[in-house]
Amino acid sequence: MAWLKKTYATQLPENLYSVQAPVPVGNPEMVLYNEALADDLGVTQYFKEKEEAMRYLSGNEIVPGSQPIAQAYAGHQFGHFNRLGDGRAVLLGEMETSRGLYDLQLKGSGQTAYSRRGDGRATFYSMLREYLISEAMHALRIPTTRSLAVVKTTDPVYREQINEGAVLSRVAASHIRVGTFEYARYLGQREDLEALLRYTIERHYPELFDHQNHALALLGKVMQKQKDLVVDWLRVGFIHGVMNTDNMTISGETIDYGPCAFMNAYHPKTVFSSIDTGGRYSYANQPNIAYWNLRVFASTLIPLIDKDEKLAGKKAQEVLEQFPGDFSQAYFEMMGNKLGIVNPGEGIRDLVQEGMVLLAEQKVDYTNFFTELRRDGELINKLRKVEAFEAWYAKWEEARVHGTTVSESEALMAQNNPVVIPRNHLVEEVLNSAVTGDMGPFYAFLEKLTSPYDDGISLQSVPADFDAGYQTFCGT
Ligand code: AMP
Ligand code: MG
Numbered sequence: 207m208a209w210l211k212k213t214y215a216t217q218l219p220e221n222l223y224s225v226q227a228p229v230p231v232g233n234p235e236m237v238l239y240n241e242a243l244a245d246d247l248g249v250t251q252y253f254k255e256k257e258e259a260m261r262y263l264s265g266n267e268i269v270p271g272s273q274p275i276a277q278a279y280a281g282h283q284f285g286h287f288n289r290l291g292d293g294r295a296v297l298l299g300e301m302e303t304s305r306g307l308y309d310l311q312l313k314g315s316g317q318t319a320y321s322r323r324g325d326g327r328a329t330f331y332s333m334l335r336e337y338l339i340s341e342a343m344h345a346l347r348i349p350t351t352r353s354l355a356v357v358k359t360t361d362p363v364y365r366e367q368i369n370e371g372a373v374l375s376r377v378a379a380s381h382i383r384v385g386t387f388e389y390a391r392y393l394g395q396r397e398d399l400e401a402l403l404r405y406t407i408e409r410h411y412p413e414l415f416d417h418q419n420h421a422l423a424l425l426g427k428v429m430q431k432q433k434d435l436v437v438d439w440l441r442v443g444f445i446h447g448v449m450n451t452d453n454m455t456i457s458g459e460t461i462d463y464g465p466c467a468f469m470n471a472y473h474p475k476t477v478f479s480s481i482d483t484g485g486r487y488s489y490a491n492q493p494n495i496a497y498w499n500l501r502v503f504a505s506t507l508i509p510l511i512d513k514d515e516k517l518a519g520k521k522a523q524e525v526l527e528q529f530p531g532d533f534s535q536a537y538f539e540m541m542g543n544k545l546g547i548v549n550p551g552e553g554i555r556d557l558v559q560e561g562m563v564l565l566a567e568q569k570v571d572y573t574n575f576f577t578e579l580r581r582d583g584e585l586i587n588k589l590r591k592v593e594a595f596e597a598w599y600a601k602w603e604e605a606r607v608h609g610t611t612v613s614e615s616e617a618l619m620a621q622n623n624p625v626v627i628p629r630n631h632l633v634e635e636v637l638n639s640a641v642t643g644d645m646g647p648f649y650a651f652l653e654k655l656t657s658p659y660d661d662g663i664s665l666q667s668v669p670a671d672f673d674a675g676y677q678t679f680c681g682t
Contacts, residue, residue: 208270208271209252209269209301210298210299210300210301211307212299214309214380217401217405218402218405219398221278222277222278222389223275223278224278225275226276226296226318227265227268227274228266228268228296230264230265231265231357231373232359232361233360234260234264234358234373235358236256236356236358237330237334237358238337239259240352240354240355243352243353244354248304263354265296265312265315265316268298269298269299272298274296274297275296276293276319277291277297278291278292278320278386279292279388279452280388280392281451281453282385282450282452282499284450284481284482284486289389290452291319292320292381293320293321293322294313294314294318294325294328295313296318298310298311298312301377306379307380308379309378310377311375311378312375313374313376314326314327314328314373314374329372329682330358330370331637331640331682332682333372333373333374334356334637335463335633336353336463337353338648338651338652339628341353341652341656342658343444345655345656345657345658346438346627346658348435348442348460349434349457349460350459350460350461351460352376353376353377354375354376354377356375358371359372369641370641378455378459378461379455379457380406380455381455381461382402382405382406383454383455384428384451384456384502385451385453386456387456388452388506390402390506391509399506399507400510403507407423407424411427414427419512419521421510422511422525424456425503425504425511425522425525428458428503429500429526430532431458432454432496432499432500433536435460436492436496436533437536438540440489440490440492442624444460444466444468444469445466445467445468445469445476445478445492446462447467447482447680448465448482448680449492449495454496454499464679464680465481465679465680468627468629470629471569471571471668472562473489474488474566475489476488476489477489478677479679479680480678481680493537497526500526500529504522505522507522538550538554538558542554542558543618543619544576545576545605546580546606546615546618546619547605547608547615548608548610548618551608553601554605557598557602557605560598561602564592564594564598571668573624574666574668576623577665579602580616583665621659624658625665626654628651628655631669631676632651634676636648636651
């Protein structure tokens with residue numbers, strides 16, 4: 207019963223991957239299994255027995271007919287080029303679903319040809335974190351890789367301390383990254399790059415085959431997807447934390463939940479990652495970095511854009527130049543939605559910018575602000591005692607009823623402003639319980655995060671200075 211396809215391994219040149227079985231783990235225990243996702247993907251039939259599913263999703267048994275591989279890629283990490291690849295993951299294969307092919311990958315599944323000095327493993331803590339936050343992102347209606355299962359093992363994973371290990375099953379529209387193109391370009395064979403381009407377009411954007419310049423069309427498409435994605439991140443206060451080019455997908459899905467975190471008090475320079483000392487990946491710098499990464503992507507496509515390199519560069523530049531303007535337009539539209547402004551006029555940019563300055567000055571919680579604004583809650587009463595805010599509030603009140611009704615405005619706000627998000631202190635609390643043996647709080651929080659826009663739910667509180675000392679870490 208070969209239900210996993212092998213399109214990546216069969217359609218792409220061999221130097222873009224290496225055949226690699228997952229390394230078995232000791233005493234696997236399926237701690238999380240996402241039945242809703244399994245149903246949605248239509249794979250429930252293959253996972254009838256939970257025991258059987260666990261054998262496959264721990265990597266202890268290979269799905270019949272599948273040929274696991276580790277994918278090769280490169281990437282600019284904090285601006286520097288490196289050869290990378292799946293150092294602790296294997297692609298089991300692709301599932302045929304109603305929405306096209308989806309990758310089924312195991313993460314934390316042992317060493318591969320690309321592990322460098324890494325152990326190929328992942329801690330139970332960090333795989334639970336990825337499961338929780340990626341599923342929260344999905345519920346927030348933000349494109350993301352999904353999590354199908356977490357299988358805990360008793361094999362020790364050595365970091366600063368000894369930890370329990372786990373294998374996460376990750377589902378993605380694909381794991382093709384900007385870094386995959388960088389790797390193909392780095393190899394220096396035009397055919398490799400061409401094969402990757404063809405495979406990528408066929409898999410994600412077959413409509414682009416109608417364009418006369420496929421590479422240029424793909425650049426434009428990826429640019430639009432990344433614009434929409436980062437706008438969505440800014441909408442909910444998400445800080446990815448490590449937007450290296452190897453962590454940027456061609457599908458436009460959020461990937462790699464290592465050091466990510468959600469902003470509480472609004473400040474554009476917010477950063478949580480311990481290694482991001484320069485703020486390269488801070489909240490408000492994310493659009494600039496997306497643009498930087500897209501320029502790297504464009505550079506990999508040059509040989510396929512035009513035989514004349516100079517001309518190719520010019521053509522790529524013309525596409526890239528659209529990004530800042532398109533982004534800014536989409537950003538203000540999104541912020542207008544958050545503010546419940548159904549018919550934004552010329553003034554929307556000023557209104558948003560002035561509002562955000564006030565939020566930063568007053569250290570207002572980003573998420574709660576918009577919900578309280580809609581509910582006319584206590585937080586707003588307090589802020590209105592500040593003269594500058596009161597003046598802003600009057601402008602906002604006028605703008606929101608321009609050519610529409612308060613109830614329409616409220617509906618728009620409810621759709622665009624989550625009430626619950628994976629707050630840092632809550633994430634940490636439930637993960638700490640989980641690793642000390644009590645999964646209860648994790649399950650309860652996960653349940654809450656699956657309906658983030660529900661009305662009538664109470665605001666989440668934020669400990670006053672929790673985030674001041676909060677740090678996240680890569681590759682745990
Ligand atoms: P990341 O920071 O998670 O995007 O990972 C960057 C690179 O390091 C990727 O090539 C990963 O596969 C690799 N990597 C991260 N952690 C490990 C590990 N424990 N063992 C081997 N490779 C790893
Ligand atoms: Mg990564």
